[in-house]
Every structure is written in structure tokens, then in C-alpha cells.
Amino acid sequence: MIAWRLARFDELAPREIHDIYRARAAAFVVEQACAFQDLDGADPECWHLLGRRGSELVAYCRIVPPGVKFAEPSIGRVVTPQAVRGTGLGRALMREALERVAELWPGRAVRIGAQSRLERFYQDLGFVTASAPYDEDGIAHVEMVRPAAGAADEGGRAAG
Numbered sequence: 001m002i003a004w005r006l007a008r009f010d011e012l013a014p015r016e017i018h019d020i021y022r023a024r025a026a027a028f029v030v031e032q033a034c035a036f037q038d039l040d041g042a043d044p045e046c047w048h049l050l051g052r053r054g055s056e057l058v059a060y061c062r063i064v065p066p067g068v069k070f071a072e073p074s075i076g077r078v079v080t081p082q083a084v085r086g087t088g089l090g091r092a093l094m095r096e097a098l099e100r101v102a103e104l105w106p107g108r109a110v111r112i113g114a115q116s117r118l119e120r121f122y123q124d125l126g127f128v129t130a131s132a133p134y135d136e137d138g139i140a141h142v143e144m145v146r147p148a149a150g151a152a153d154e155g156g157r158a159a160g
Contacts, residue, residue, distance in 0.1 A: 002051045002052065002053055002058065002059065002089070002092065003052045003053075004049065004051055004096055005049070005050045005052070006047055006048070006050075006100050007047070007048055008046075008047060008048075009043050009044045009045075009046060009048060010044070012048060016048075016057075019057040019060075020048065020050070020057070020060055021038070022057075023057055023081060024060070024077055025038065026081065026082075027081075027082075028077075028079070031082065034137050034139060038077075042064060042068055042069065045065060046062040046065065046068070047062065047063040047100070048060070048061075048062050048063070049061050049063060049093070049096060049097050049100060051089070051092075051093055051096070058081060058084050059079075059080050059084075059089050059090070059092070059093040060077070060078075061077055061078040061079070061097050062076055062077045063075055063097060063100055063101055063104070064076055065105075066105065066108065069113075070111040070143075071111070072108055072109050072110055072111040072145070073101050073104065073110055074110060074111050074113075075097045075098070075110060076112065076113065078093065078094065078097075090121070091121075094122075095125070098110065098125070102149055106149075108148055109145050109146060109147050110127075110145070110146045111143060111146075112127065112143070112145075112146075113136065113141050113142075113143055113144075114127070114141060114142055114144050115139055115141055116133050116139075116142050117140070119144070122144050123144075125146065126147070127144035127145060128147070129143075129144050130142075130143045130144055130145045131143035
């Protein structure tokens with residue numbers, strides 16, 4: 001069972017902040033061998049979604065308000081530790097994040113900057129590719145948009 005917690009940055013406990021940065025560094029810096037500025041100044045503006053199994057952080061993403069990264073709300077820094085990948089937890093994290101975005105900004109589309117290798121994963125969640133591939137910190141990315149809730153069918157895919 002996953003216990004989800006959504007909090008503004010100022011509401012996070014020091015241990016939560018430690019666990020978040022540890023998970024992000026493990027996945028994005030160490031595993032991907034990518035030196036980049038993870039602390040980009042956006043965290044204090046964002047909502048943070050943490051998924052815990054007991055005391056262990058097993059899923060995390062940040063929910064970015066409109067106007068911080070894109071005109072639309074966004075979901076970023078999506079991470080699950082290596083030990084739980086392939087269990088469906090990443091999909092559960094994104095579904096939870098999309099529900100929270102819909103609560104915070106009803107009727108809004110969601111835009112993300114996705115690693116190109118994960119394009120199919122996000123398409124399965126209703127996102128549509130909205131840009132040509134681009135390089136971000138040495139990794140191929142694409143922008144993707146998920147239409148507002150009223151513009152999607154029950155399966156989460158864009159209508160039409």
C-alpha cells in the first residue's frame with residue numbers, strides 16, 4: 001500500500017526534502033550519468049507528491065504551477081527508485097499526479113518535458129507529443145501535452 005502525500009515545499013519536513021533530493025540525484029545524476037542543475041529554483045514554487053511504503057520513499061514527482069515552466073501546469077522530476085521499477089508504481093504515480101493537477105487547476109491541459117525514451121509511457125497516459133525532439137542536458141526530450149479532462153475519454157486518451 002502506498003501512502004501519498006501532496007505538500008508545498010514549505011510544508012515538507014527536512015527528512016522529506018532529504019529523501020526527495022536523494023531519489024532525484026540517484027536517478028537523474030548517477031544512473032543517467034548526467035551532470036545538471038537539479039536544484040533549478042522551481043522547487044519552492046511547486047507542489048511535491050511523495051509516495052511512501054512505510055518509511056521508504058518509493059515514488060516522487062513535483063507538480064509545477066502554470067507559468068513556472070510552461071503556460072500550463074506541469075509534472076516533472078518523476079522518479080521511482082530502481083528497486084521498484086517495472087512494478088507499475090510509475091504509472092500509479094502519474095495517475096495520482098494527474099488527479100492532483102485536476103484538483104488544483106480544473107479544466108487545464110498538462111504539458112511535460114518527457115525523455116524521448118519514455119514517450120510511449122506518457123502516450124499511454126493520454127499525452128500527445130507536441131514538439132520535435134530536443135536536447136536537454138545531453139538527453140533527448142520532447143514536449144507532450146495531455147488535453148484538459150473534458151477533452152479526454154474514459155481511458156485517458158485524447159478524444160478524436
